[in-house]
Amino acid sequence: MTSHSDNQWSIQVEIHEESTQILFTTEAFSVICPLLPATRPWFQDVIQGVRSCVSWSSPATSQERKPFTIPLRNVLWAELGDDAYVTIAVLAETGKNHELTHYNGKVISDLAQAKQWVSRLIELAYDGVPPRRNVKVLVNPKGGQGRAKKIYEKIVRPMLESARCVIDTQYTTHRFHAMEIAETISLDCDAIVALSGDGLPHEILNGLASRPDAIKALRIPVVPVPSGSANGFSLNLHGLKAGFDVALAVLNVIKGKPMRLDLCSVTQGGRRTWSYFSQSFGFMADIDLGTEFLRWMGDTRFYLGFLYGLISNKPYPFKLFIKSAISDKKDLLALTREPPSKELFKENLVESLPADRYISESTSDTGWVSFDKPILYVYAGLQPYVARDLLQFPMAKPSDGYVDIAIQEVASRAALLSMVDEAGRGGQFYQDTSHYYKALAYRLEPYPNSKGVFSVDGEVYPWEPIYIEAHQGLATTLSMHGHFVVTFVDKPSSFV
Numbered sequence: 001m002t003s004h005s006d007n008q009w010s011i012q013v014e015i016h017e018e019s020t021q022i023l024f025t026t027e028a029f030s031v032i033c034p035l036l037p038a039t040r041p042w043f044q045d046v047i048q049g050v051r052s053c054v055s056w057s058s059p060a061t062s063q064e065r066k067p068f069t070i071p072l073r074n075v076l077w078a079e080l081g082d083d084a085y086v087t088i089a090v091l092a093e094t095g096k097n098h099e100l101t102h103y104n105g106k107v108i109s110d111l112a113q114a115k116q117w118v119s120r121l122i123e124l125a126y127d128g129v130p131p132r133r134n135v136k137v138l139v140n141p142k143g144g145q146g147r148a149k150k151i152y153e154k155i156v157r158p159m160l161e162s163a164r165c166v167i168d169t170q171y172t173t174h175r176f177h178a179m180e181i182a183e184t185i186s187l188d189c190d191a192i193v194a195l196s197g198d199g200l201p202h203e204i205l206n207g208l209a210s211r212p213d214a215i216k217a218l219r220i221p222v223v224p225v226p227s228g229s230a231n232g233f234s235l236n237l238h239g240l241k242a243g244f245d246v247a248l249a250v251l252n253v254i255k256g257k258p259m260r261l262d263l264c265s266v267t268q269g270g271r272r273t274w275s276y277f278s279q280s281f282g283f284m285a286d287i288d289l290g291t292e293f294l295r296w297m298g299d300t301r302f303y304l305g306f307l308y309g310l311i312s313n314k315p316y317p318f319k320l321f322i323k324s325a326i327s328d329k330k331d332l333l334a335l336t337r338e339p340p341s342k343e344l345f346k347e348n349l350v351e352s353l354p355a356d357r358y359i360s361e362s363t364s365d366t367g368w369v370s371f372d373k374p375i376l377y378v379y380a381g382l383q384p385y386v387a388r389d390l391l392q393f394p395m396a397k398p399s400d401g402y403v404d405i406a407i408q409e410v411a412s413r414a415a416l417l418s419m420v421d422e423a424g425r426g427g428q429f430y431q432d433t434s435h436y437y438k439a440l441a442y443r444l445e446p447y448p449n450s451k452g453v454f455s456v457d458g459e460v461y462p463w464e465p466i467y468i469e470a471h472q473g474l475a476t477t478l479s480m481h482g483h484f485v486v487t488f489v490d491k492p493s494s495f496v
C-alpha cells in the first residue's frame with residue numbers, strides 16, 4: 001500500500017472530446033472519466049469544483065512524479081475528511097499486477113464543492129453498482145500451499161476496507177466446511193468470496209443448492225480470488241493476463257456486475273450434486289484431483305494430463321452417450337464470433353431447482369449420439385480454461401445452457417504431438433480427430449471390471465455409471481466484463 005501526502009499540486013483539466021474522454025490531470029495522477037459528454041451540467045460543476053477547491057499532494061519521489069492515468073474503474077473510494085483532506089483509494093498498476101494506493105489532497109477553498117466532486121467521483125467510479133458491498137469471505141488456509149491467509153491479510157482485506165465494504169471473514173477448518181457454511185449462510189450478503197483454488201466454490205455452490213430456498217440462495221454471487229494452484233475460475237473471469245492478479249479479482253468483488261452461470265446436475269447411484277466447472281475421467285481425473293504425487297506441479301499438472309492422455313494410446317474403458325445440441329465445427333466457430341449477450345443477469349422464475357429433463361430417456365432416443373470410436377481423452381466442462389496452459393473449452397459461455405465436451409479419438413502420435421504447442425490457446429479444436437460437442441446432457445457407463453475414477457470439480461466420484469445434465473443460469477458470480485475472457489487461436493489456413 002502506498003500513501004502520497006506531501007507538497008500541494010495544482011489541477012489541470014484536459015478535455016478530449018474527440019475520444020469522449022475527460023482527463024482530470026494533476027502532475028500526480030489523472031482520472032479518466034469515460035464516455036461522458038462535456039455538455040452535461042454536472043460536468044461543469046465538477047470542473048469548477050476541481051479547479052477551485054482541491055489541490056493534490058505530490059508523490060514522494062521525483063521518479064513517481066510522471067503523470068499517469070488511472071481508469072475510473074480502478075477508483076475504490078473517495079472521501080472528504082473533517083481535516084479538509086480528500087483521500088482517494090485507487091488500484092494503481094505496478095508493472096505486472098495492481099496495488100492499492102491512496103492519494104491525499106487538501107481542499108483549499110470551497111468545501112461544499114469538494115464534497116460534490118467526491119460524491120460524483122464515487123458515482124462514476126461505481127457505474128451503477130451499489131458501493132459498500134456486504135461480503136462473506138471464506139479463506140482456505142491450506143489453499144495454494146498455505147498462501148491464502150497471507151494474500152487475505154496483505155491484499156484482500158486492505159482493499160475491501162478501503163472500498164468501505166462490510167466484511168465477515170471465516171477461515172475454513174476442514175473439508176466440506178465451506179459447504180456447511182453455505183447451507184446456513186444468511187442471504188443478506190452481496191457476495192460470497194472464495195480465497196482458494198477451484199475446490200471451494202464447488203463446495204459453496206453445493207451448499208447453496210442443498211437448501212430449501214436454493215434458487216434464492218444461488219442468486220448470491222460466488223466470486224473467486226485466486227489463492228489455489230490452478231485458479232481456473234479466476235482465469236475465465238479475468239483472462240490469461242489478469243487471471244492471477246489478486247487485486248483485480250478483489251476489484252471484481254467490489255464492483256463486478258452479477259453474471260449468471262450454468263450448473264450441471266450430476267446423478268450417480270440416486271445421489272444428485274452440482275458441478276460448476278469440469279468433469280474428468282481416467283488419468284485426467286487423477287490430475288484434477290490434485291493427487292499428492294502430482295500436487296507439487298501446481299497448475300502444470302493439467303497440461304501434463306492432456307499430454308499423457310494424448311501419448312498414452314490407451315483407449316478409455318467406458319461408453320459415452322451424448323444428448324448433443326451442436327457438434328459441427330463451423331457452427332461452433334460461429335459461436336466464438338458472436339458478441340456476448342448484453343443480458344448478464346436473468347431472474348430465475350422457477351421456485352425450486354429444476355428436475356433433469358432427459359434422465360429417463362433411452363440413449364437410443366432421438367437426439368442422443370454414442371461415441372463409438374476408441375477414445376484417448378475426454379473432458380467435459382462449463383468454463384473455457386482448465387488451467388493457464390490448457391484452453392479446453394473455447395466455446396464455453398457463462399449461461400448458454402450447454403455443457404461442452406472435448407473428445408480425442410485415437411490418432412497418430414505425430415498428429416497428437418502437434419496439438420501440444422497450441423493447447424493454451426485451444427488449437428487442438430481444429431484437428432480432425434478432435435471432437436467437440438455442445439451438449440444438453442451426457443451419460444458415461446464404465447465397462448464391467450474396469451477401474452478408474454471420476455472427478456467432478458476436483459471431487460472424487462466412484463467409477464460407476466454417471467448422468468450429467470446442464471441447467472441454464474442457475475448460479476451467479478460477478479464479472480467486470482460480462483463474459484468469459486478467452487484468447488482462442490485463429491483458424492489455421494489448413495482448416496476448411
Ligand SMILES: Nc1ncnc2c1ncn2[C@@H]1O[C@H](COP(=O)(O)OP(=O)(O)OP(=O)(O)O)[C@@H](O)[C@H]1O
Nearest residue numbers: 143144172173174175176196197198199200228229
Ligand atoms: N482447513 C482445511 N484443511 C484441509 N482441507 C481444507 C481446509 N479448508 C478447505 N479444505 C479443502 O481443500 C480443498 C481444496 O480447496 P481449494 O479450493 O483451495 O482447491 P484447489 O484448487 O485444490 O487448491 P490447491 O491445489 O491450492 O489446494 C477443498 O476440497 C476443501 O474442502
